[in-house]
Amino acid sequence: MSLTLQRADLLRTTFPVGGDWREAVSGVRYEIEDPALAQAFASVPDGDARDAQAALDAADAAFPAWRAVPARDRSRILARWNALLLEHREDLGRLISREQGKPLAEAIGEIAYAASYVEWFAAEAVRAYGDVIPPPVRGRQMLAVKEPVGVIAAITPWNFPAAMIARKIAPALAAGCTVVAKPAEDTPLTSLALAALAEEAGVPAGVLNLVTASRANAASVVDVWLADARVRKLTFTGSTPVGRHLARASADTLKKLSLELGGNAPFIVFEDADLDAAVDGLMAAKFRNAGQTCVCPNRVYVHAAVHDDFVARLAARVSVLKVAPATDADAQIGPLINLRAVEKVERHVQDALARGARLVTGGQRLPALGPNFYQPTVLTGVDGSMELSCEETFGPMVPVFRFEDEHAVLAEANGTPYGLASYFYTRDVRRIARVAAALESGLVGINEGAVAAEAAPFGGVKASGYGREGARQGIEEYMHLKYLCQGGLD
Numbered sequence: 001m002s003l004t005l006q007r008a009d010l011l012r013t014t015f016p017v018g019g020d021w022r023e024a025v026s027g028v029r030y031e032i033e034d035p036a037l038a039q040a041f042a043s044v045p046d047g048d049a050r051d052a053q054a055a056l057d058a059a060d061a062a063f064p065a066w067r068a069v070p071a072r073d074r075s076r077i078l079a080r081w082n083a084l085l086l087e088h089r090e091d092l093g094r095l096i097s098r099e100q101g102k103p104l105a106e107a108i109g110e111i112a113y114a115a116s117y118v119e120w121f122a123a124e125a126v127r128a129y130g131d132v133i134p135p136p137v138r139g140r141q142m143l144a145v146k147e148p149v150g151v152i153a154a155i156t157p158w159n160f161p162a163a164m165i166a167r168k169i170a171p172a173l174a175a176g177c178t179v180v181a182k183p184a185e186d187t188p189l190t191s192l193a194l195a196a197l198a199e200e201a202g203v204p205a206g207v208l209n210l211v212t213a214s215r216a217n218a219a220s221v222v223d224v225w226l227a228d229a230r231v232r233k234l235t236f237t238g239s240t241p242v243g244r245h246l247a248r249a250s251a252d253t254l255k256k257l258s259l260e261l262g263g264n265a266p267f268i269v270f271e272d273a274d275l276d277a278a279v280d281g282l283m284a285a286k287f288r289n290a291g292q293t294c295v296c297p298n299r300v301y302v303h304a305a306v307h308d309d310f311v312a313r314l315a316a317r318v319s320v321l322k323v324a325p326a327t328d329a330d331a332q333i334g335p336l337i338n339l340r341a342v343e344k345v346e347r348h349v350q351d352a353l354a355r356g357a358r359l360v361t362g363g364q365r366l367p368a369l370g371p372n373f374y375q376p377t378v379l380t381g382v383d384g385s386m387e388l389s390c391e392e393t394f395g396p397m398v399p400v401f402r403f404e405d406e407h408a409v410l411a412e413a414n415g416t417p418y419g420l421a422s423y424f425y426t427r428d429v430r431r432i433a434r435v436a437a438a439l440e441s442g443l444v445g446i447n448e449g450a451v452a453a454e455a456a457p458f459g460g461v462k463a464s465g466y467g468r469e470g471a472r473q474g475i476e477e478y479m480h481l482k483y484l485c486q487g488g489l490d
């Protein structure tokens with residue numbers, strides 16, 4: 001099936017290095033699959049270490065001029081990029097749907113989400129203030145000024161092909177850094193289109209360089225950037241094991257790091273919760289992107305007093321979700337990214353059922369739609385012995401745990417190495433303060449399932465990583481503080 005875009009030139013199949021859209025040095029290309037059909041529909045260059053080196057040389061050469069561009073002008077370029085993203089949101093949404101699988105309306109929503117970070121950092125570029133420090137002795141002037149760190153490397157995931165790269169690149173450009181980036185192997189087309197629009201917005205040659213690479217070549221690209229001291233910062237969204245490897249490999253050159261890693265989010269429904277609101281919140285948080293979101297609730301704890309009522313309301317909503325390819329205008333749940341993802345959901349469901357869980361709805365693949373479709377599923381009677389309790393499912397499956405005691409449920413909620421997001425529903429104001437303070441996560445949704453926003457700091461604690469994206473803190477990750485002490489002024 002062909003991919004028809006209003007602007008055909010947004011389907012880029014080469015990558016930009018130093019302003020030149022090029023093939024890999026090797027000349028090799030790899031294929032991109034449509035997850036709905038599990039069939040290739042496009043190909044991109046399969047970059048390797050030589051392309052990574054060229055990208056880094058270009059970013060390094062472009063840095064002095066870009067950092068010298070007045071913040072107001074960098075801000076204007078970002079504002080134009082934001083406008084172009086919104087203007088072409090339909091085409092960009094089509095690219096996301098095709099390579100990632102999410103329904104078109106959701107994909108267009110992701111473009112608005114990505115653009116919101118660009119708009120935000122366009123505004124932050126002109127507000128990167130430092131401090132004038134009251135000197136402790138006479139005759140001195142003491143200043144703390146913010147400077148761009150230099151070249152940054154961004155490694156981005158497949159689940160949000162536009163939003164994750166936008167929220168790394170936009171603050172980097174706002175701060176005056178130049179960028180080398182490797183988009184996820186499965187979803188490079190969206191980021192190439194974003195880069196084309198960045199160029200159109202006025203981002204100068206060499207400031208934003210992308211290298212696409214297959215799974216087999218990904219490490220050879222990243223290793224060049226890890227080993228080179230000119231890369232002053234690495235930003236990564238992906239799994240905890242890969243994050244640990246990147247942190248270790250960055251140690252020799254002491255790079256600044258932001259790591260947004262795996263989650264295992266608890267979602268707690270207390271006995272005094274507004275159950276309709278809790279079901280709404282869970283549906284929004286859990287089924288976004290077919291459950292393939294780091295902040296998705298992975299363990300749902302419901303108080304025994306409202307458990308059966310909550311499960312009945314939830315099942316009524318989940319069982320009518322429309323599972324379909326993104327081409328279906330009514331689709332609510334698309335395919336998972338690949339067969340490995342389907343097999344993981346299936347493994348979690350089967351393991352839970354074998355250990356005594358009850359299937360409320362779903363629980364099957366949908367081969368008539370394609371190999372990567374899985375029914376939205378609800379399980380009850382789950383417990384901590386099951387694989388789903390300690391591993392992120394990353395798919396459309398809701399396991400419901402029953403609990404009776406606040407203290408015990410908080411211990412269970414926190415009883416994981418991860419700490420990205422958590423959610424709870426209650427109408428008791430004292431409990432809100434207590435539970436919000438006790439939960440060990442970087443984000444807490446209180447009577448709210450949709451928590452991420454460009455204005456808020458996004459990031460985790462514990463094995464979910466460190467560093468924050470978005471918010472006024474997001475630009476700090478791309479700057480360092482320089483202290484200027486001038487003496488002899490008395």
Ligand code: SIN
Pocket residue numbers: 159160163237260292293294295452458
């Ligand atoms: C993620 O899944 O890593 C990002 C989700 C979000 O930005 O809400």
